Amino acid sequence: MRLSKMFLKTYKESPNDAEVISHQLMSRAAMIKKLASGVYTYLPMGYKVLRKVENIVREEMNRAGAQEVLMPVLQPAELWQESGRWNAMGSELMRLSDRHDRQFCLGPTHEEVITDIIRNEVSSYKQVPMNIYQIQTKFRDERRPRFGLMRGREFLMKDAYSFHIDDECLDKEYQNMKLAYRRVFDRMGLNYRPVEADGGAIGDSQTEEFHVLAESGEDDILFCNTCDYAANSEKAISGIEFHKENEELKELSLMDTPNSSSIEEVSNFLNISKKKTIKAMMYKEEVEKEVRYFMALIRGDYEINEIKLGNVAGAKVELELIDEKDFETLNLVKGYIGAIGDINDKIIIVADESVVGIVNAVLGGNQEGKHFINANIDRDYKAHFVGDIRMVEAGEPCPKCGKELEIARGIEVGQVFKLGTKYSEALGAKVLDQNGREKYLTMGCYGIGVSRTAAASVEQNYDEAGIIWPKAIAPFEVDIIPANIKNDAQKEASEKIYTELLNKGIDVCIDDRNERAGFKFKDADLIGFPVKVVVGNSIEDGKVEVKVRRSGEAFEVEVDKVIDFVVDLLNKIN
C-alpha cells in the first residue's frame, strides 16, 4: 500500500471524550472514527488491524475443529421470550419493531438462535459433538458507552457454541477451546492470563476469562507467578486459613462509642486493632417485587466481595446496597449496624470465615453512637450462612502453591463458559442418546471480543510517541520511508525495497507522501508499525536505516542486504 493513496489523516490531538489510551491513539492514528456514542467506523488503517485479529481467531477456531456460520443480527422476540432473556436483559437489549409490528432485538449473543437451529436439525447423539462459531457484529445498549472500542454499543465478536451429549464431552471441548484461545493470544503477541471467573447467574458453572494485562483494565486479577493460579478478584481465593483465637470469652456489653461510625474511628476510639472489629454491610435483592435483606459481616480490615457474598447467600440476582428508605424500614442506624438482637428475623446474616476466628469482637450496637464489645458468634448472635465472602488482597498466599499472590489490572478479551443445559432446557434441544432415551444437550459457549482485543493490545503496548503493534496484528509490518520523496535516489531505492519486500510476502507500506521526513517519522511511530526502513541521504553511501518500534533499536544496513535483514528481524521480534 502507498500511503499517498491511503485515506489517512492523523491528528496531534485526541478527541475530547477519549479517556483511555487506545481510544486516544487509535483516533489520532486514523484507525477509528466515532459516529455516535459507542459506535465507531473502522477506517482503512484500523480495519487492517481488525481483519488480522479476525483472521487469527478464524484460523485457530478452524484448527480446533469448529465450523463457521453467520447468524442474523435481527432476532425475533419470541425466541428470547422462550429463553427468558427478553425480560432479563433489560435495557441493554436493543429492540425494534418491523413494519408489521413484530418485535425483534439486535443480537448481543446468539445462544437462542443457535439452540433453535440445533433443536430443529439435530435429533441423535450421533450428530454431536459440534462447535459452531461466527465472527459478527454484536449490539449492547450500554448505559454509559465509553473508552472507545473497549466498551462500545456495536462491536465485533467471535462467538462459538458447542453441543454435547454429556458433561465429560463438554469438558473436553472446553479444554480444547482454552488451548485454542492460548494459541490465539500467543500468536497476537499479547501478555495475557486465563483467569478463573464467577459463573454469574447460572451459579456454579465453570468459566474462565482471558485477560490482557494493562493498567487501564477494569478488572483486578489475582495471580501467582510461581504456579498457574489466576483468578478474577470477584472469584479469587487465597491460602489463608482462619482459626479461632486462643482467648477467654468475655462478657458482652454495649458501650458508648460517639462519632465512631467507621472501622477506622471505632478502632481508634477503643484503641484496638481493626482485626478485632467486625464490619457489617447491608444488601438487598429484589425478585419480582419480593425483597430480601442480607447483613454481611467481615473482619474490619477486609473488604466484602459482593459476588462471593451473593453466591454464599444463595442470591438469585445481583445484590445491591440498601438505601435510606431501607434503613428506616429496618430501623437500622448507619455506621452502627450489628447482628445482635432480634433483627435476624427479617435479615439474613452472612458471616465471612474471618469473623468466625475473632474472639471478643467489636460489633455495631444498632443504636446511634453505640457498639457492642466482646461480641462472639454463636453465643451472642447467629449467622444464617458462613463462608468466604472476602476480597483477596495482593501478598496473600496462593491457594494452590502457597507463594505470594500478585495483583494486576486486566482487560477481558475472551471467555470460555460451560452453559450446561440452561438453553437446551429452555428451548427444548433434546436428542436420543445411545440407549434411545431423550436427553437435553449440554452446551458450552466461547467468546472473543475481536474489536476489544485490538484496543486491549494498544492499552498494553504504547509509549509517548504512539502505538506499538505486535507484528501479527500491525496494520503493516514494515513502513518504508523515503526521507525526501523528491530525491530520485531515495525514491528509487525506496520503491525497490518496497517491491522486494512485497515479493517476499511481507505486509509492507511505503510512505510516498510529499511531506517532511519528521512528519512521516511521527506518523510511523503514532500508527505503530513494528519496523521502519528510512531511506535518507546515506543512500548515497549505499546505506539505509532500519528501526524497531518497540525497542527503539536502530541499525545502519547496506541497501543490498536490507531485504534479508528485515525478513530476519521480523522473525526475531514480537
Added chain:
Amino acid sequence: MRLSKMFLKTYKESPNDAEVISHQLMSRAAMIKKLASGVYTYLPMGYKVLRKVENIVREEMNRAGAQEVLMPVLQPAELWQESGRWNAMGSELMRLSDRHDRQFCLGPTHEEVITDIIRNEVSSYKQVPMNIYQIQTKFRDERRPRFGLMRGREFLMKDAYSFHIDDECLDKEYQNMKLAYRRVFDRMGLNYRPVEADGGAIGDSQTEEFHVLAESGEDDILFCNTCDYAANSEKAISGIEFHKENEELKELSLMDTPNSSSIEEVSNFLNISKKKTIKAMMYKEEVEKEVRYFMALIRGDYEINEIKLGNVAGAKVELELIDEKDFETLNLVKGYIGAIGDINDKIIIVADESVVGIVNAVLGGNQEGKHFINANIDRDYKAHFVGDIRMVEAGEPCPKCGKELEIARGIEVGQVFKLGTKYSEALGAKVLDQNGREKYLTMGCYGIGVSRTAAASVEQNYDEAGIIWPKAIAPFEVDIIPANIKNDAQKEASEKIYTELLNKGIDVCIDDRNERAGFKFKDADLIGFPVKVVVGNSIEDGKVEVKVRRSGEAFEVEVDKVIDFVVDLLNKIN
C-alpha cells in the same frame, strides 16, 4: 473438510414458503436456514460459498484501488434527516431508539455515514480521488420479503463510495468500477450483462446494473447479441423511428363504439389496425398533498413505460395509476379516455413519439361508448410533452447497430451509479479546489449484493438433481466419495486422494459419512460440487471414477493418475 464432522443435514423436501429455485435448493442443501421472514442463517456449507463470493469481491475492489473500511450498522437519525432520507425512505428503513430515546436506523446503505466522514476529514482537492468500500450486513424492511436470499431484510452487501473534484474524474472511476465488476462476475463464472438503467429520483444520473441472466429474474433486459447494447426494460430504447403517415387529414368526428373500452374491442368494432388507435392511460403524482394528473398517449399496439413517462413528464415521484375517485373528480369515463376537449386544463398530456406518426387516429371520446375517429395531434388536441414513453419489445432494431434486440430475464446483482453532488450538497462535503475555491465533491456509489449473487448463481445454474456451482464459488471444488466407507481399500484410497488434493491447494472435502453410496451421490449433486471422485469397487483394479457435475461427463481414471487428472480438469471447467 470431513463431511462426517460437518453440520450438514440435507432435505428431500423444500420449505413450504420456498417459491424460487435458489431458496429451495439452498435450504435442501443445508446452506441456509430461515430465522424470520427475510432473515437467514448461513450454515457451514452456505457460509463457505458466501466467503468465496466476498473474497472475490474484496480482491477485485482492492485491485481496483479501493480501500476497505467497516462502517456501523447503527446510524443516528440526525444524519438521515440532513440528507432528507429519514422521511423519504418510509417504512423500508428499520428504526429504533436507544435507552436514552435517541433515534437510529439500521443502515440500508451508507452514503450519509461516509459523506459525514469525508466532510470532516477531507478539505483539499489533493486528498481526492478516493474510493472507500465495505462488505457488511445491510437492512431493508421489505414489504414482502420472499425468494430466500434474493429479497431479504438482512443481507450482505459490498458498497463503495467514491469522491472526486470533478465529473471527469468521477467518470474515470465509474469506468474503473465497471471493469472491476466485470472481473468479479467473470471470475465467478456467471452469465451476466451490464445494462443501462434508469437513474431514478436523481433524474438523469448515469447508472448501469449488472444482471445475472436467469428465468426467475424480476427484471426484463433488452440486449443485442451483435453489439454490446443492453438495457433494463425501464430504460431500453430501440432504433425504431416514427414518421408521420403519408395520408390526407380527414374530418374529426365522434362515433358510437358501444362496448369497446379496450384497444382490442375498438379496433375490432371499427375493423381497423391497432396501429391506427391511440391508447390513453391516466396517472397521477402526489407531492406534499399537491396532486398532478397526467394522460399518457401511445399507439394502441404498444405498452407504456412508466419510468420513461415520469422522466418525460418531469414527475418528481413515482407515478401511479389513478383510482375510481380520481375518475369521478376528473369526470372521465373508463375505457373511453381521450385528449380532445377542455380536459387539458387540468391534465398534463404526454404523447409517445409513436402517436405523432399516426394520421387520422381513433381516440377515446370522454363519453361512455364513444370514440373520436380521424383524431390528429396538434390539430384536434395538444400534448404538453412528446417523447419516448414506450416499452421496447424483442425483435425491434438495436439503437446502436440496428440488429434485432433480444429479451431475457435478469437478476440485479450489482450497480454502478453516478451520484453527483446530491449527498455532498446535503451534508456540506466541500473542499478547496486547485484555485482555492470551495467546491462540492462529486460522488459515485457502487454496490454488489454478496448474498444475492450467491443465490443468483443458483438461479442460473441448477438441474433437477440440485445446484451446479461454478468452481470459483463452490463450497468445495471436489468431493471424494468412498462408496463404502467400511471397505478398507476404498477408505484408504479415498484418504490418500483427499490428502494429496489438499496438498495441491485444492478445496476438497471427503464424504466419510457412514451412509449408503446412493445417499452420498445424491447429496453431492444436491449441494453441487463441480467434481466428484468416486472410489468404489473398481479400486481393486486400480481405478476410480471422476464425474463433472455440470456436463455429467464421467471418466474412469487410474488411481495413480487421478490427482493430475483432477487438477487438469479443474483448470478446464467453469
